[in-house]
Amino acid sequence: MPAALGALLLGGPLVALLLRAPWIALPALLAGPVVLPALGLSLGTALASTAICLLVGVPLAAALAGSDGWPLPLRRAARALVATPLVLPPVIGGIALLLLLGRTGLLGRPLLAAFGIGIPFSTTAVVLAQAFVGLPFTVLSVEGALRGVDPRFPAAAATLGASPWIVFSRVVLPLAAPGVAAGAVLSFARALGEFGATITFAGSLPGVTQTLPVAAYVALTDDLPAALAIAVLLVVVSAAVLVSLRERWLVGLRP
Amino acid sequence: MSGALEAVLGVRRGAFTLDVRLELAPGTVLALLGRNGAGKSTALAALAGLTALDTGRIVLDGHVLDDAAGGRLVPPERRPVGTVLQSAALFPHLTALDNVAFGLRTAGASREAARHRAMHALERDGLADLADRRPAALSGGQAARIALVRTLVREPALLLLDEPLAAIDAEQRPPLRERIAARLAAFPGSTVLVTHDVRDAAVLADEVAVLDGGRLVQRGPLAALREAPASETVARLVEG
Numbered sequence: 001m002p003a004a005l006g007a008l009l010l011g012g013p014l015v016a017l018l019l020r021a022p023w024i025a026l027p028a029l030l031a032g033p034v035v036l037p038a039l040g041l042s043l044g045t046a047l048a049s050t051a052i053c054l055l056v057g058v059p060l061a062a063a064l065a066g067s068d069g070w071p072l073p074l075r076r077a078a079r080a081l082v083a084t085p086l087v088l089p090p091v092i093g094g095i096a097l098l099l100l101l102g103r104t105g106l107l108g109r110p111l112l113a114a115f116g117i118g119i120p121f122s123t124t125a126v127v128l129a130q131a132f133v134g135l136p137f138t139v140l141s142v143e144g145a146l147r148g149v150d151p152r153f154p155a156a157a158a159t160l161g162a163s164p165w166i167v168f169s170r171v172v173l174p175l176a177a178p179g180v181a182a183g184a185v186l187s188f189a190r191a192l193g194e195f196g197a198t199i200t201f202a203g204s205l206p207g208v209t210q211t212l213p214v215a216a217y218v219a220l221t222d223d224l225p226a227a228l229a230i231a232v233l234l235v236v237v238s239a240a241v242l243v244s245l246r247e248r249w250l251v252g253l254r255p
Numbered sequence: 256m257s258g259a260l261e262a263v264l265g266v267r268r269g270a271f272t273l274d275v276r277l278e279l280a281p282g283t284v285l286a287l288l289g290r291n292g293a294g295k296s297t298a299l300a301a302l303a304g305l306t307a308l309d310t311g312r313i314v315l316d317g318h319v320l321d322d323a324a325g326g327r328l329v330p331p332e333r334r335p336v337g338t339v340l341q342s343a344a345l346f347p348h349l350t351a352l353d354n355v356a357f358g359l360r361t362a363g364a365s366r367e368a369a370r371h372r373a374m375h376a377l378e379r380d381g382l383a384d385l386a387d388r389r390p391a392a393l394s395g396g397q398a399a400r401i402a403l404v405r406t407l408v409r410e411p412a413l414l415l416l417d418e419p420l421a422a423i424d425a426e427q428r429p430p431l432r433e434r435i436a437a438r439l440a441a442f443p444g445s446t447v448l449v450t451h452d453v454r455d456a457a458v459l460a461d462e463v464a465v466l467d468g469g470r471l472v473q474r475g476p477l478a479a480l481r482e483a484p485a486s487e488t489v490a491r492l493v494e495g
Contacts, residue, residue, distance in 0.1 A: 152344040155305050158331040159338035161361035161409065170357075174348045 014235065021232045022225040029229035037207045038215040039233065045123065045211060046191035049130035050138075053187040057138030058180065062168065064139065065146040086136045093132055094200025101128070101201075125202035126209050130194045134187035141186060145179020146172060182245060189241040192234070257281055257316055257335075257412040258445030264301045265310030265323065266294075273297045273469040274310075277447070279413075281316075284439055284446040286460035288453060288492050294469040295449040296341075299415050302447060303338040304331030316412055332361065337411030342422040343402035345390040351401045352377065352386040358409045376408045377401070380438070395423045396431045403438060414439075414446040420455055432458045453477070453493050465489045 022029065029035065064082065067075050085093060101108040101119045111117045119125050149172050157171045158164075173180070195213040202209040204218055212230050219227035260279035266272070273294040279285055287295045300306035302313060304320065312322040315336070320329045331338075345354050355373035360366065377383045382401060390398055399419055406414065419435060420428050436458050439446055448459055456463045457477055464474040465488070473485040477493060484490035 150344075152340050152342075153346060155303075155331075156338070156340050156344040156346070157357070158305065159303050159334075159336065159340075160358035160405065161332045162357070163332055163361075166361060171346060175346075177348075 017228070017231055017235065021228050025225055026229055026232065029226050030233065032226065034206070034215055034219065034223075034226055035212075035230055035233065038210055038212045038230070041123070041126070041207065041209075042192055042211040042213075045126045045130055046188050048127045049134055049191045050184055050188040052127065052131040053134050053138040054180070054184055057135050057183065057187075058142055058173070060135075061139045061142035061146060061183075064143045082136055082139050084136075085133050090129075090133055090194065090196030090198075091200050094129060094197035094202075097125070097129060097132060097197065097201040101125075120201060121203045121205065121209060123202075123208055126198055126211060129197035129201045130191035133194055133197055134190040137186035137190055138183040141179050141183030142176065145176035145182075148179070149175045185241060185245050189238065192237060192241075257443060258283075258414075259316050260302075260314070260413060260445060260447075262302065262313045263311030264298050264313070265308055266297050266301055266306055267309045268297065271297075271469055273301075275464075275466065275469070275471045277464065277471075279445045279447070281445055282443060283462065284448060284460045286448045286450055286456035286463045287466055288450060288456055288463050289466035290451060290488075290492070293466040295451075295466055296417060297469075298466070299338070299417050299447065299449050302413065303336055303415055304329060304334050305338075335412040336415060337406035337409055337413070338415040339399075339402050339406050339417065339419060341417045343390075343395075343398040345393070345398050345402055345405070347390050349389075350386065351382070351388050351390070351393065354390070354401060355405045355408055358405060362409065373408065376404050380404055394427075396427045399423060399431060400434060403435065407438070407442060410444075412444045414442060414444055416446065416448045418450055419448070420450070420452065428454075435459060451492075463493065465492055 060082065064078060067078060098105065098120060100106050101111070103109065103112055103118060103120065108119060111119070119128070153171050153175060154167045157167045162170065193213060194211070195217065198209070198211060199214050199217070204210045204214045210218070212234055216227045216230040216234070219230065258279065259281045260277060262277045264273055264275045264277065271292070271294070275294065275298055277285070277298070287298060289295050297306060301308055301321070307328055308321045308323040310323050312324070313320040315334075319325070319327055320334055321327065345351070346357065349357065352370060352373050355376055356366075356369040359369035359372055364372065374383065374386060377386055380400060382397070382404065385393060385397055385401065393401065399422070403419070420431060423431055432455065439459060448455065450456060460477070462475060463477045463480055465472050465480065467486075467488050473480055473489050480489060480493045484493060
């Protein structure tokens with residue numbers, strides 16, 4: 001009985017959404033002036049933030065996977081830092097990003113003064129907000145996969161003349177590839193759904209910072225059918241992500 | 256001929272201490288015989304450079320590879336030492352050919368040149384038809400032979416074999432042992448073979464060194480050890 005309630009809690013909202021969706025008007029709504037630009041922006045920024053997550057997340061995961069020799073307080077601090085975006089409300093993440101990169105922020109003020117670069121309320125801000133919330137997924141997934149590599153393989157590679165960089169890039173990373181792929185897909189999915197940090201740090205400028213979730217939220221107040229159309233679209237995209245996350249990829253997630 | 260080894264191996268691991276002096280003449284094969292936990296694999300790891308010495312030093316053909324007191328430590332990738340780890344440890348994501356080519360690429364060969372030489376090496380050992388297989392599609396004996404080719408193709412001065420037959424089915428062991436013996440006969444360097452099976456030592460080694468509790472208890476030709484074992488442990492290990 002509790003299991004059935006759990007299933008209802010998970011599946012009920014989805015069923016309600018699909019029942020209320022304006023199926024007949026859907027093509028027209030999706031082709032309208034709001035949805036297509038938001039979809040393009042969402043996909044583009046999610047891809048960019050996933051690339052950033054991989055670029056900085058794989059080295060970070062490698063450092064954590066090799067951190068067993070560090071002093072315990074340092075290891076705990078590093079681990080807490082990586083997990084922070086998982087437990088921090090995204091809106092707070094957005095405020096923190098504003099305090100760092102806003103026009104009067106810690107880094108934002110010198111950036112603006114020296115180069116005239118203003119990051120908040122730009123597409124760059126969208127990407128940074130998504131990378132901030134998505135990074136833990138990449139790091140934890142890749143770290144688990146790196147730790148799962150049989151230590152005989154890097155040892156064998158070293159005895160065959162491979163430098164530490166070749167050992168990592170040619171042996172350890174390829175063997176951890178399923179975990180890297182899982183981390184990338186999870187970060188991408190998290191980026192697609194990102195709302196709180198985005199609207200706080202990047203706002204809702206159509207075509208510039210208005211991603212699908214932001215567009216859905218804005219449409220909810222004055223154009224319910226459009227909001228529902230976006231919702232259906234996001235459900236479909238999420239389902240596609242789930243399908244691509246086959247079970248063997250999820251194995252790498254176990255800590 | 257190469258592979259003149261002078262080593263004093265001191266490694267501490269919690270309550271266990273390895274303290275062994277090893278000397279090896281060029282071109283000879285020494286078997287390290289002992290029970291589990293005797294320190295055989297630790298000694299091999301120190302020679303390979305996978306474990307740093309806490310005390311002692313390793314000198315190979317006049318080059319210092321590790322000197323605990325002098326603070327000198329040559330990392331494994333820069334030692335003229337070839338190591339075949341337990342159960343072959345072929346890279347599962349590479350074909351047999353690319354496994355053999357791996358150690359030639361790290362030595363600076365182009366992809367083409369490395370593959371060409373790797374293929375040649377596999378052909379010489381009658382393994383050419385396995386070149387395109389991944390390790391998952393190889394038998395234990397095939398994997399062991401390819402791992403040996405992968406290490407020897409780099410022409411090391413010192414070859415280290417860690418239990419090369421332990422993962423092999425019992426009935427496959429004698430023929431594989433003969434193949435390895437033939438391969439070692441054509442190898443100009445010296446070899447240290449770690450095993451707990453005296454039959455490996457009998458077929459492959461010129462001399463046997465028995466380790467027990469991290470110490471060298473007796474060394475000599477197998478026949479001499481059988482003739483006059485220094486202890487009950489030696490007698491039990493060399494019988495058969």
